[in-house]
Amino acid sequence: MLRYCRWGTIFSKQASGTGHRSDCSGQEDRIYKGLVSATVEQGTWVKGELSSDGKTITIPTGQNVAWIPSMNCFMEMQVLDYDEPSKTFVIDQSAQSISLSIQGKTITLDGTNEKRILGLVYSDSREWALFGDYSSVYTLFEEQAVDVPQNLVTENYLLKGKNPAQKDFSGKLKIGFQGNDVFIKGLCSNALPEAWVKGVRKENGNLCIPTSQFAGIYNDVYPVFFMAETITGNTVDIHDVVICL
Known part of the structure; x- marks a missing residue:
């Protein structure tokens, strides 16, 4: 189940993990694509570390995930908390990373909820870019396309x-x-x-x-x-x- 904020509205839906692929480069470093739902179409990758027991992924915040030419700035991945007075999400400056738990073929985004999200901010103004995920669960997409015989006429x-x-x-x-x-x-x-x-x-x-x-x-x-x-x-x-x- 993918739960995310888009343009200030909370959505909840079933989502395939096709945009949330991982590539292992060495024993400890892993690179993840499309971790935030808004960046899937950008083809963006972020880098994190895999724990020695293989059960936890730690990804530093502050990584740039998209460039916006019209605004001449990046969208940056951050942990954000909902601020009641301003009715918006603001950066948690103390959150230097986010973690995800691995159980079998399932990866879960930890420590997030409707009022604490893994989201995007504009790199210049540091304001919320109206995108964010919470309580997301990523699973392997294992569908196989039709295998066509090589000698098919x-x-x-x-x-x-x-x-x-x-x-x-x-x-x-x-x-x-x-x-x-x-x-x-x-x-x-x-x-x-x-x-x-x-x-x-x-x-x-x-x-x-x-x-x-x-x-x-x-x-x-x-x-x-x-x-x-x-x-x-x-x-x-x-x-x-x-x-x-």
């Missing part, structure tokens, strides 16, 4: 249909068969044109493509899943896809 197909606005569209697909398995590239062309999905050829010759397949990571941040749905009034029916050849 494909043919080109033209897909025609209607988009959600009922406007005609067309696109190019690559389709290859191996036994009853079918591999298709191009169904996620808007986000991931190189992504493949896998289906099976039924006895009647039609192709059945299971929904909710992981297609890949868009822009190094967003997990993309192949989905199909039918909307009837206020009802949304998620289902597999059948293609008639």
